Amino acid sequence: MSDASEIPKKEEGALAPEPEEESDDCGEDEATEDMEFLRNLFSRNLGIGTPDKVLDELTLEGVAQYIKSGKCKNIVCMVGAGISTSAGIPDFRSPGTGLYANLQKYNLPYPEAIFQIDYFKKHPEPFFALARELYPGQFKPTVCHYFMKLLKDKGLLRRCYSQNIDTLERVAGLEGDDLIEAHGTFYTSHCVSFCCRKEYSLGWMKEKIFSDDVPRCEKCSSLVKPDIVFFGENLPLRFFTSVKSDFPRCDLLIIMGTSLQVQPFASLVSRVSKSCPRLLINMEKAGQANALFGILGFGGGMDFDSDKAYRDVAHISTCDDGCLALADLLGWKAELEDLVKQEHARIDSQDQSSESKGAPAKASSASAAPQHKRGQE
């Protein structure tokens, strides 16, 4: 499995500094936090110690009580395509709405070729034709996206790990440091030439995509590609460095809209401490331990239902409904609904002004990047 150990040694010193802690933290709190961190590290790596039962009950109410208790300050969210479906963006793995099902017209040797870096460098046209069809940035973030923005505003969000490439987290107000786009993003693009790597903006790429030109670097004429992760490309380095610092310190993991089938993303659930509660909001249960993982010695799968279940909560609903229910229990419901209303009105007014300037018509979009088999080696 992919691991922080894959990072070249020379990068060790280049780790991003820890985000600033709460200003009211005194030295004693830091010492307690360090102790907790070490204890979790030992218990995770050596399997020693009895995990604490943090939640009074394994329900959404139990999670809300825990958040309200003030003991939870480092929430990590892990999100997938399911958080964007209510924005009108199809989950490309869903039968019927599947992206791969619509690829025949591009005459690809096999469907995955459209996201393969070697194929792209020789035949970029199909990818850009698809990008035109799937162009992100014309959709509004969902209730779930704004719930994460509320977590941020209340100082509770350590980071959001997203598998989506639709940039809706950014539109909702999560910024670069709040966000790990594990499968890359359309937000920036780069020249594919290793000697050049010139960066291009979303606006620049959008203009090229809709002008039917294959985007070429202004400096060296090589292809320019949105920074989504193709097959044959590594996940962003920041993904591995941030996982290493975020997950041992995470005190509530909220997993939304993902079936936890894509590695290395899926294995992240096992990287929090044994006492860290894990809330899944999804249309079905996911990530449960199975015999195979047991034999391979991975461990750490979700356990919602067994006699030994002590920290995992499954809330089976849409991501929006789950977030609204949790917000309600936290006393934040009106605040969340106001935020959604205000922000959607703002986006609509922007859309109207750009439409009057002759911006391209609304297209459909896909939310998730290609699956990454790399982590399953």
Ligand SMILES: [Zn+2]
């Ligand atoms: Zn270039």
